[in-house]
Amino acid sequence: MRTLVVTAVPAERDAVAAVCAAAGIDVLAAGVGPAAAAAGTALALARAERGTREARGSRGARKAPYGLVVSAGIGGGFVPLAPVGTPVVASEIVAADLGAETPDGSEPFTSVAELGFGTAVHRPPPELARAVAEAAGAAYGPVLTVSTATGTAGRAALLARRHPGAVAEAMEGFGVAQAAALCGAAVLEVRTVSNPVGPRDRAAWRIPAALEALAEAFGRIVPVLDGWSERVPEAR
Numbered sequence: 001m002r003t004l005v006v007t008a009v010p011a012e013r014d015a016v017a018a019v020c021a022a023a024g025i026d027v028l029a030a031g032v033g034p035a036a037a038a039a040g041t042a043l044a045l046a047r048a049e050r051g052t053r054e055a056r057g058s059r060g061a062r063k064a065p066y067g068l069v070v071s072a073g074i075g076g077g078f079v080p081l082a083p084v085g086t087p088v089v090a091s092e093i094v095a096a097d098l099g100a101e102t103p104d105g106s107e108p109f110t111s112v113a114e115l116g117f118g119t120a121v122h123r124p125p126p127e128l129a130r131a132v133a134e135a136a137g138a139a140y141g142p143v144l145t146v147s148t149a150t151g152t153a154g155r156a157a158l159l160a161r162r163h164p165g166a167v168a169e170a171m172e173g174f175g176v177a178q179a180a181a182l183c184g185a186a187v188l189e190v191r192t193v194s195n196p197v198g199p200r201d202r203a204a205w206r207i208p209a210a211l212e213a214l215a216e217a218f219g220r221i222v223p224v225l226d227g228w229s230e231r232v233p234e235a236r
C-alpha cells in the first residue's frame, strides 16, 4: 500500500519533499483549514483508487491505492507539553470546534458527536502512532483541529481542560482524517510546534525553525512508515 502526506501550504510540503520522494511517498499541499484538507485528500485518494482499478488487467505499472495518509505541518503547541520546536504525533485527531455553542450550563460547547450528528474524533493505529512518536522523539497526545486559531489564554485553557493531554492545535488534521476514513485508509498526524497556543503574538512564531524540525522529524519517521506499509497487504 502507498502512503500520502498532506500538508496545508507548499512550504510544509517542500520541507518533507526530499525525504518522502526518496521513499516513494507522495506529498500534497491541499490548502489551509479542514475543508481544503478534506477536499484535497479525498480527491487524491479517489484518483489513486481509480488508477488502481484501471491498471488492473492492463500491462501498465500497477499503482497501489493509498493505505495510509499523514496530515503533516506546523502547529501550535500546548505548553508545557509541547514547547516551540517540538515534534508532536496525534494519539487522537479531534474536531475541537465542530458542534454547538451552549450558553447555559458549565460547558459552553457541545461537540457534533455529543449532538448525535457524527464523529468528532479519529484514532490513528496506536502501534504505528506510538512507533512514529518514538522515532521522532515527539510529544504524543490528542491533536486538536480548529477552524479558528486560538488567540487568547482563556481559550487555550478551555481547550486544554476539555481535552486532557492535548499536545497541539492545527487546522487540517480532522479534514484529512475524515477523507482517509471515507476511503478506508489509516491516518496519522505529525506536526512540529511553531508557536504556543494562546495569546495572539506573531512575534513569538518560529516558522523556519518549525519547518526545519519537520524535515528532521520526517527523516526519522519515514523508515517507520515504510516498515508499516510493507506489512499492510497489497491492494485488493
Ligand SMILES: O=C(O)c1cccc(C(=O)CC[C@H]2O[C@@H](n3cnc4c(=O)[nH]cnc43)[C@H](O)[C@@H]2O)c1
Residues within 6 Å of the ligand: 008, 009, 032, 033, 073, 074, 075, 076, 077, 146, 148, 149, 150, 151, 169, 170, 171, 172, 194, 195, 196, 197, 198, 200, 201, 202
Ligand atoms: O494570525 C495569527 O495570530 C494566527 C495564529 C495562529 C494560526 C494562524 C494561522 O494562520 C495558521 C495557519 C496554518 O498554520 C497551522 N498552525 C500553526 N500554528 C497554529 C495554531 O496555533 N493554531 C492553529 N493552527 C496553527 C495551521 O494548521 C494552518 O495550516 C494565524
